[in-house]
Amino acid sequence: DTEVTQTPKHLVMGMTNKKSLKCEQHMGHRAMYWYKQKAKKPPELMFVYSYEKLSINESVPSRFSPECPNSSLLNLHLHALQPEDSALYLCASSHHGLAMNEQYFGPGTRLTVT
């Protein structure tokens, strides 16, 4: 199984809502990533988990809260978002915790904040 799955595919939320994005992989990868991508721009790294521990936080606002319950799952909890947070949120995984390895991406969650 070489697939990274993400749910939901689309999400519309108000600025006062709390929601969560979910990501799952069963490739035995021990590194998982969250990226944010705006239209016609490259993905921007948000968080890296290595062996279930947060290893990189790219100065992301606290209204985004990542969680890695186990080696297969990665969540991104959202609270009090702003309209400018609307974007495609991509999850990825790779062997070990080294960015030198290729990354496998999920299809993304299209988030709209109203």
Add this chain to the structure above:
Amino acid sequence: SQQGEEDPQALSIQEGENATMNCSYKTSINNLQWYRQNSGRGLVHLILIRSNEREKHSGRLRVTLDTSKKSSSLLITASRAADTASYFCATPIQGAQKLVFGQGTRLTINP
């Protein structure tokens, strides 16, 4: 600052023609990776070339790497409509678990 810059930003060619896109980067690298992204979807890894390699092939893809010029190119031969996508180069930041993407080239293959 951006590690990778790509050109052209957009490329439109006829089906069957070859497409070439270029990537430049700033710091020393262990490898350089190319990814494809179909509209609004996840990225797909295409090819990884290590710093001690000069050229690599995968099917219709040919990647070159010139570490002296800090540049790489991706050549897609005999293009097909299904190759329409955005293509990104990406370089790992040494000593970090971070992959930095270039701005991307939007490729359109016209039938």
